[in-house]
Amino acid sequence: ILNVEQSPQSLHVQEGDSTNFTCSFPSSNFYALHWYRWETAKSPEALFVMTLNGDEKKKGRISATLNTKEGYSYLYIKGSQPEDSATYLCAFSGRGSTLGRLYFGRGTQLTVWP
């Protein structure tokens, strides 16, 4: 069993605040790191797939960085809005794993207050 840890478990911020959270994963046998956004009662939605050390991805106000040598990824949200409220999941895939197998963290639940 691979441990993928996310912190904090939950986060409450005011509208307009910028925020970030962490995903830690095994640095050995790394292949890819996935970020998903999951709104309540909806489907998890893919945000980013990252494979290269030092990579940075951006989608609107959301960006992510990747450090494969130390085994962590940060997700940043600039100027949080109430519609950003969701659970953010990261998932690790490793070399040698069954193709398609992702190991998920428990997620960070973000609540943005207006």
Next chain:
Amino acid sequence: ETGVTQTPRHLVMGMTNKKSLKCEQHLGHNAMYWYKQSAKKPLELMFVYNFKEQTENNSVPSRFSPECPNSSHLFLHLHTLQPEDSALYLCASSQTTGLKIEQYFGPGTRLTVT
């Protein structure tokens, strides 16, 4: 709307019942997955199908029986479940089963076993 639908969205069943969960993807993908999320736990992979062939069974008890008649449909047949099987069951699909391929999720079926 991710293009992956699941029915039913909610299901309550007794331990002696037999029921089935259905997943359909409208994305032309070749791989499909079943995941389970129990309370306070990460998403856990159950089964992977690639071109209708099962490629992963993550030590799932035999009371869960998957079926993939074609690349667009995936079923999870349930029989003699236990109360601890109560969870959210998510279906996902992807173009192939690559390690950096995005998976597209359905909204899940909330299962309660009484």
